[in-house]
Amino acid sequence: MRLYLIRHAESANNVLYSSQGDLSERSPDPEITEIGHRQSALLAAHLADPAGEPRHHPFVANGSRHYGLTHLYCSLMTRAMLTAGYVAEACAIPALAHTEMFERGGIFEFDPAGRPIGLPGPDSAYFRERFPGHHLPAGLNAHGWYDRPAETDNQF
Known part of the structure; x- marks a missing residue:
């Protein structure tokens, strides 16, 4: 089994922080930027390429080709x-x-x-309409998927 961790593409908050140095005007659940859409398309093309080659590291045999992804898990955050x-x-x-x-x-x-x-974050109707091809978790409801206090440093 190989596990690849992929960070979301550039979000509006990433640009805001880079340009202003603070997040006081941040969006709670930002969209990805135009650059983020291009990053996502390039990432997807690379991962799907039959000749795509994972970077060499101790857990991948030399000459290993193709990522061979079988599962893709993601957050419900819009950028992910x-x-x-x-x-x-x-x-x-x-x-x-x-x-x-x-x-x-x-x-x-x-x-x-x-x-x-x-x-609370977006609700089930938002996800069904905007992301019809994604598999949504059971129990996703109209109250919003996050619907809890902000996570603290200790909980992180």
Whole structure:
């Protein structure tokens, strides 16, 4: 078994932080940027390429070709769902979304005192409409998939 961890493509928050150095105007669940869409397409093409070659490391035999992805798991965060969608389509495998896979802190915004406040996130109808090809977790409901306090450093 080989496990590849893939970070989401460039998000609007990545650009905001790079240009301003802070996240006070961040989006709780940002979209990916135009560059992020290009990154996702290139990633997907590479992973799906039958001649694609994983970077050499101790766990991959020299000369190993093709990634041979059989499973694709992703967060329900919009940037991860969008990135995974490209890979799923190119590799002809479903993107399997999970409620317990999310970036540090979860979906949150800052209150006036600068404390993170958890937000519910998009609901099941949003995901069914926007990501019809993704496999959604059982129990996803109309209350939003995150719907809990912001994750603390200790919980991380």
